[in-house]
Amino acid sequence: MSIVVTKSSPEVVVPSDPETPTGHIQLSSFDKFLCSVPVPLLLVFDKPIHHPVDTIKRAMSQALVHYYPIAGRLAAGADGGEVITCKGDGEEGGRGVLFVGASASGAVDDVVSSPALLKDLFLRYPEEEFCCHADPLLLMQVTEFSCGGFAVGVTWNHVLADGAGMGQFLQALGELARGVPSVAAIVPVRSDDSVLAAPPPRGSGGVASIDWTCAECTTEGMAFLDLTISSSFISGVKATIGKPCTAFEVIVALLWQCRARAVDCPAESPASLVFGYNMRALVGAAAGYYGNCLIQVSVVATSGEVAKGEMKDVVTLIQTAKKKIGDETKKGDVVVVEQEQLQLGYNTLMVSSWRNLGLEAPDFGSGRPARVMWYEPQFSMPFFAICPPCKGSGGDGVNVLGYIVKKEHLDAFMHQIQARLAATTVY
Incomplete structure (x- = not known):
């Protein structure tokens, strides 16, 4: 019997606090150098947590209060370059992370060992090779397997963050999923004078x-x-x-x-x-x-x-x-x-x-991932x-x-x- 991955309709997850900051984030020369290309990451967990889709979606909404630029969009800046624009709910252009829940009819090992199935554990941008201004900066799919394990597929616009930055965010997301009241001991910083x-x-x-x-x-x-x-x-x-x-x-x-x-x-x-x-x-x-x-x-x-x-x-x-x-x-x-x-x-x-970027550290309630994968x-x-x-x-x-x-x-x-x-x- 073939394994099937069934996806729910996409949802846009927004910050849980309507008073979340808005405004523009200037891009550094490092952001501009790496271009608007998608980066796929898969975290595979072989031990279950309670309702992984709902748990992680709720944590995402909370995390975006602290990491609000991740909910933003790319836009043209006043100087002709690009900025990350962070708007309030209901404003034209919107904000939020595109999120999908999914289920797989097979076990973790059966799915992740097959490249033909791996592609179904991620969301992809419409243009596939490049990200457009209207696209969310982050896409996430949480897939539950028949064995009780789950996978978190993350695709993000490289202009938003590098691997170390995404590792930091996913660790904070894991803390919130586990019910830790604060995001992290380190205050999130997206715009830094030394980098700019x-x-x-x-x-x-x-x-x-x-x-x-x-x-x-x-x-x-x-x-x-x-x-x-x-x-x-x-x-x-x-x-x-x-x-x-x-x-x-x-x-x-x-x-x-x-x-x-x-x-x-x-x-x-x-x-x-x-x-x-x-x-x-x-x-x-x-x-x-x-x-x-x-x-x-x-x-x-x-x-x-x-x-x-x-x-x-x-x-x-x-x-x-x-x-x-x-x-x-x-x-x-x-x-x-x-x-x-x-x-x-x-x-x-x-x-x-x-390696050594924190991508192996996120814990959503059942320990660290069994695998960290690129595909x-x-x-x-x-x-x-x-x-x-x-x-x-x-x-x-x-x-x-x-x-x-x-x-x-x-x-x-x-x-x-x-x-x-x-x-x-x-x-």
Whole structure:
């Protein structure tokens, strides 16, 4: 019997207090840099709570009193740019979060292990690839499974927040769902002077100046992968690589190198990497700031450098790009260094790390999520998200989801991955 996800009619959830603040929120250079693109996030809970749809919808209404810009809309500002406009109930243009309750006829594990079903656990924007001014900044679907578990699917306009900001909001939402009277010990901040004062991040040091309109960008014919990299492998690399490195650097170096070997392009052809870098500490963002403070760092290398180098050499490429950002940042001022625009295509791999952002911390009453997942039926280029450990791994390792290679390169890629994870020497 096939599994079916049945959705209720969409509702617009507004702040529970009619005196919730209104007005305009100025966008920072970080907000503008990331553009109005949707970001999907799925939190999967294998233990039940009482009436999850009603509980979370009620908590959302309460949370929007404190996080009222999330209920806003994008609009044209007086200077010709964009602002987040926060209106009162009944005002033209409206406000609120689009919310849907749903039920699945299967158990948690049956649904989340199937990409064909994962797409039914999210709401999508009408334009799918971009968000319009009239669209809510946040869409949420709460799905109850036949086993008693539930999932919280969140899709938001990237102009609203980055992963760290959304992690903060979802933790506050969980507190309210559990009946905690205050939102959090940290006061929510959406407009922060230090972030607003920071100059535009594009073209900064190793920051990617990206041509997002490249016609070659497509995931058509690509394989969606759900992998777990064990902590023992990560520890082994760290122990033998000869210098300090992070789990992020090990995972990205491994997948970047295995991909380059599987695709097997000419040694001189480009094999670029783009990854997100949290700038909160470098620009002095306030505690509780939940807007964007993220840049995209590029690493330009050749296929030969990535495929044929030792693991430590690939890690060094990533570390050098990260160090450049820190070296060129002085008390929140980013030193702008112009560079050639990066052309996206199959030769460029994009990475987003969702670890250590608080996305694994929301608790709606039955504990933290069993899985934190990224999924898009289609994406504009090779991409993977590094997520916290998934259920079944015993908390061991790191989960990776995304489109890394085309189907024609999948067998070669998996052979590379399996051989590296099973090897007694890590490089």
